[in-house]
Amino acid sequence: MKKYFTTKNLYACLTNTSMIVALCYFIIVLGSCVSHEQKQDDAFEIVKKEKNALKESNFLKPEIVKEQKETQIGEKNRNIDEWTKFENEMDKKILANEHKVKELKGNANISARLSRKVENLEKDNNALRKKINEYKEKMRVSLESFKVGMDHEVNVIGIELKDIAINGKKQNHI
Secondary structure, eight states: OOOSOOHHHHHHHHHHHHHHHHHHHHHHHHHTOOOHHHHHHHHHHHHHHHHHHHHHHTOSOHHHHHHHHHHHHHHHHHHHHHHHHHHHHHHHHHHHHHHHHHHHHHOTTOOHHHHHHHHHHHHHHHHHHHHHHHHHHHHHHHHHHHHHHHHHHHHHHHHHHHHHHHHHHHHHHO
């Protein structure tokens, strides 16, 4: 029986394979060695070109942006007005229910069973008043949280833009 793989052949094959793999890694490492500063400059130029193209195309005219902002403000005011109207209506109804409860409690001819039912309805009515107040507080907290988050995000963008402007001036003077 003939041996196709001898120890010498196997060792030579493994050595050649490992040399080829090492050479491939070396080529990959050399190919990826590009200056990071060059990449930043290229990215800056790409963004600059895109912004110029956007300005030249007049994709969003200032009139459209202004109109959209006015529409958003109008919708916000309408939502506030709707909430205030709803809250006032509910307050009137809850107050009317409270008057009815007092009237029924003052009635001496009411049975014990109906008296318990009136007390339960009074608790439900008070729970509804509490629910409206909690929702109003929840809306206020939610709005405050939203304002803080938006303010933070806008500030971060402003800081980054200032940093780019400062770094851009430094690079232009070099």
